[in-house]
Amino acid sequence: MSFVSEFRDFAIKGNVIDLAVGVIIGAAFGRIVDSLVGDVIMPVIGRIIGGLDFSNYYLPLAGQPFGLPLAEAKKGGAVLAYGSFITAGVSFLILAFIIFMMVQQINRLKRKAPAPTPEVAEEVKLLREIRDSLRR
Template sequence: MLKEFKDFIAKGNVMDMAVGIIIGAAFTAIVGSLVSDLINPIISLFMGGVDFSGMYALLGDGEYNSIKEAEEAGAAVFAYGRFIMAIINFIIIAFVVFLLVKAMNKTKKAEEEAPAADPGPSEIDLLKEIAASLKK
């Protein structure tokens, strides 16, 4: 059973998948930082400093100055602002991934369309030339 497991892990597809997952996790951190640290502040600037994540509706009695305060008090909160921010983040992340895939596809297509180097005469052609020169 251990040998079967080693054989399974050693297969190329499993290793490729593992590498893809690890790189995907690192890429998620980079894109998440891009969105939260660079793009969201710009959006907030153009929206007059509005931070959607702080928007909420209280589902019960009481008054709280912030969503954090309401949650700490155990109040039922309808946090629609966080949902709006999640949608915005998803759209931005999807667009960034789209641009990366588009650039990679363009690069791949350019490599495929590049003219192949002239391999020169084949072995058979060389042998024919040698045979012809020997006959002379």
């Protein structure tokens, strides 16, 4: 078997294609969650804690004046952008929770209900009792 045909067989297998589809959907879903966190959740939290854009919270490390937008402060030198880090953390927690819920539901659907035990006829029960009594 040649290298090319072996690689083709590997690439066409279902697991590789499923993985590729999962990565693509995961990336798109990640962007949706980032938008949810950055555009919906964090502005509400920022409003509650002071009315500022939470992603612009930073500590200047190179002597920049306070109050500049984060992009301008980064041009002036190093900054500790803890607001961006917190936003990314919230985004991760939401994404992890949603994935956990999806896996939980998939596992619940995969669980099979225990097969009902068939009702044993009275004749079979009687025959079993006779068999057990004859063994004694």
